Amino acid sequence: MATLIAPTSFSPGADAEALRKAFQGWGTDEKTVIAILGHRNVYQRQQIRKSYEEIYQEDLIKRLESELSGDFERAVYRWMLEHADRDAVLANVAIKSGSKGYHVIVEIACVLSPEEVLAVRRAYHNRYKRSLEEDIATNTTGHLRQLLVGLVTSFRYGGDEINAKLAKSEADILHESVKEKKGNHEEAIRILTTRSKTQLMATFNCYRDDHGTSITKKLLDNASDDFHKALHTAIRCLNDHNKYYEKVLRNAIKRVGTDEDAITRVVVSRAEKDMKHIKEVYYKRNSVHLEDALAKEISGDYKKFILTLLGKKD
Amino acid sequence: MAFNQELEAITQAFSGHGVDEKSLVTILGKWDPQERESFRKNTPHSFIEDHERHFQRCDDHYVRLLKHEFVRFKNAVVLWTMHPWERDARLVKEALKKGPSAYGVLVEVACTRSSEELLGARKAYHSLFDHSIEEDVASHIHGIERKLLVALVSAYRYEGSKVKDDTAKSEAKILSNAIKNVHKKPINEDDEVIRILATRSKLHLQAVYKHYKEISGKNLDEDLDDLRFKETVQCLCTPQIYFSKVLNAALRIDVDKNTKKSLTRVIVTRADIDIKDIKAEYHNLYEVSLPQKVEEVARGNYKDFLLNLIARG
Numbered sequence: 001m002a003t004l005i006a007p008t009s010f011s012p013g014a015d016a017e018a019l020r021k022a023f024q025g026w027g028t029d030e031k032t033v034i035a036i037l038g039h040r041n042v043y044q045r046q047q048i049r050k051s052y053e054e055i056y057q058e059d060l061i062k063r064l065e066s067e068l069s070g071d072f073e074r075a076v077y078r079w080m081l082e083h084a085d086r087d088a089v090l091a092n093v094a095i096k097s098g099s100k101g102y103h104v105i106v107e108i109a110c111v112l113s114p115e116e117v118l119a120v121r122r123a124y125h126n127r128y129k130r131s132l133e134e135d136i137a138t139n140t141t142g143h144l145r146q147l148l149v150g151l152v153t154s155f156r157y158g159g160d161e162i163n164a165k166l167a168k169s170e171a172d173i174l175h176e177s178v179k180e181k182k183g184n185h186e187e188a189i190r191i192l193t194t195r196s197k198t199q200l201m202a203t204f205n206c207y208r209d210d211h212g213t214s215i216t217k218k219l220l221d222n223a224s225d226d227f228h229k230a231l232h233t234a235i236r237c238l239n240d241h242n243k244y245y246e247k248v249l250r251n252a253i254k255r256v257g258t259d260e261d262a263i264t265r266v267v268v269s270r271a272e273k274d275m276k277h278i279k280e281v282y283y284k285r286n287s288v289h290l291e292d293a294l295a296k297e298i299s300g301d302y303k304k305f306i307l308t309l310l311g312k313k314d
Numbered sequence: 315m316a317f318n319q320e321l322e323a324i325t326q327a328f329s330g331h332g333v334d335e336k337s338l339v340t341i342l343g344k345w346d347p348q349e350r351e352s353f354r355k356n357t358p359h360s361f362i363e364d365h366e367r368h369f370q371r372c373d374d375h376y377v378r379l380l381k382h383e384f385v386r387f388k389n390a391v392v393l394w395t396m397h398p399w400e401r402d403a404r405l406v407k408e409a410l411k412k413g414p415s416a417y418g419v420l421v422e423v424a425c426t427r428s429s430e431e432l433l434g435a436r437k438a439y440h441s442l443f444d445h446s447i448e449e450d451v452a453s454h455i456h457g458i459e460r461k462l463l464v465a466l467v468s469a470y471r472y473e474g475s476k477v478k479d480d481t482a483k484s485e486a487k488i489l490s491n492a493i494k495n496v497h498k499k500p501i502n503e504d505d506e507v508i509r510i511l512a513t514r515s516k517l518h519l520q521a522v523y524k525h526y527k528e529i530s531g532k533n534l535d536e537d538l539d540d541l542r543f544k545e546t547v548q549c550l551c552t553p554q555i556y557f558s559k560v561l562n563a564a565l566r567i568d569v570d571k572n573t574k575k576s577l578t579r580v581i582v583t584r585a586d587i588d589i590k591d592i593k594a595e596y597h598n599l600y601e602v603s604l605p606q607k608v609e610e611v612a613r614g615n616y617k618d619f620l621l622n623l624i625a626r627g
Contacts, residue, residue: 125472149465153448157445157449158440161444194446194448194452
């Protein structure tokens with residue numbers, strides 16, 4: 001369920017005019033920017049952008065980039081892009097940041113549906129004149145490369161069929177590779193990058209039945225190399241992406257110097273999808289509402305914008 | 315027509331790709347029992363004389379052959395009327411079932427289709443077989459070919475015109491070094507070679523091909539010993555040459571069942587794409603026109619159907 005609150009009818013022309021007014025004069029009227037853009041869904045935002053271009057012969061996004069600054073600007077920029085385009089940009093940034101960015105690529109590849117991943121790959125062609133897998137492959141090596149390229153190039157079958165015998169045998173293979181850090185990584189990569197999500201859930205369930213604990217528990221996060229970290233992220237995203245996002249947010253809030261980039265990424269990507277579920281998981285886990293936890297750590301227009309996307313009523 | 319001529323005509327009707335239905339109808343249809351016995355006695359390949367019991371028995375090979383040849387036209391029609399996505403999905407499935415000797419078809423489908431066509435095939439595969447292509451390829455193929463083949467069927471290559479020439483040049487060097495060091499590290503274990511071949515756009519790879527020739531004096535596919543890698547480069551960089559070679563191997567009278575099937579496959583799958591260019595390249599390489607060769611080797615409705623498809627474009 002989405003947390004975004006958007007009206008059913010609106011006038012893109014009126015919005016474009018109001019935004020124009022907000023840009024005029026000294027400084028920017030950020031309140032108006034948030035009040036409008038923070039309450040429009042992706043189709044409405046694209047229409048406003050088109051309207052703005054028609055009336056003022058200027059790209060709204062470029063104007064926003066120059067009028068706003070800091071975390072607020074980055075959040076609004078990402079918000080204004082269409083889903084696939086945004087993820088293509090996030091992927092490109094992630095590739096350039098090396099170790100720090102691999103989990104974003106894993107997220108995009110594992111959380112989105114096969115059609116959505118495809119749309120991201122197309123958007124990537126359009127923006128960067130290369131394929132996503134090309135860029136990932138050039139910037140990684142070995143098992144990590146195999147895993148990441150395999151994840152982004154997958155086009156998983158979407159049906160409900162499950163092969164129970166296969167689930168058992170593949171659960172064992174994963175156990176070897178993931179927990180005990182030995183065993184055939186290539187097989188683990190094959191399973192995670194090609195099996196359907198339903199089959200993988202069955203495999204993870206089998207794992208839990210056979211080994212007593214969920215596959216995501218006690219995954220050795222910090223001590224491992226990039227490949228194992230990415231492997232663990234993939235399993236967590238495939239297993240339960242709302243829980244995964246809750247952890248991303250929790251970590252982003254907890255750490256010294258809040259990770260606004262992570263907060264922006266999660267909220268902007270999920271506000272129109274299943275942010276409500278993520279909020280519920282957060283509350284259950286932390287006994288405090290996400291908005292309240294965020295309100296303490298972030299500030300200014302950025303805070304107002306993020307809270308608006310999270311469904312805060314003005 | 316004298317009987318001997320009729321015999322010759324019927325023998326011809328059964329030899330080649332497909333069968334000459336017309337001759338079978340007009341000639342066979344009017345033969346009386348003695349003439350048919352004469353046919354059996356004069357065709358020792360297909361009928362075995364049982365001297366003890368005084369009759370001519372069908373040779374098993376003959377029975378199997380007839381089954382394949384009669385059905386060749388039907389298979390061509392079915393393949394032609396199928397949606398190209400389903401066609402490719404089924405070709406892949408069949409190749410996986412047949413085993414390593416057929417994996418060239420996997421390379422062909424993955425590398426000679428456009429990015430959107432390959433995508434369509436992957437979608438159709440979901441619908442037909444309840445698995446993804448990459449899933450089945452990865453779980454069926456265990457050997458050294460797996461890495462390359464999975465990567466090829468998963469590609470969604472950029473198809474625009476932008477190519478970075480210096481990157482192409484440096485990647486040609488990487489390939490050249492990899493080939494020189496093949497005794498130290500086999501080519502199918504070289505991640506860089508696989509990366510380049512499985513992710514770069516076709517235009518980029520054609521630039522790499524060109525630079526490789528400048529560096530080493532030979533064509534990239536000629537220097538690759540591994541058959542799959544050779545086919546990959548040919549399909550990506552010089553598809554019309556690749557297809558001409560496949561056709562040439564198929565357009566023979568006595569050729570194995572799988573090679574024969576490639577005649578239908580190539581013509582049906584390329585009729586709407588680049589059959590004209592393939593025709594030209596075929597003529598270039600073999601100094602005989604493709605339609606002429608088909609006329610020589612194919613029979614009946616199957617032949618007419620193929621000639622029709624070849625005449626397009």
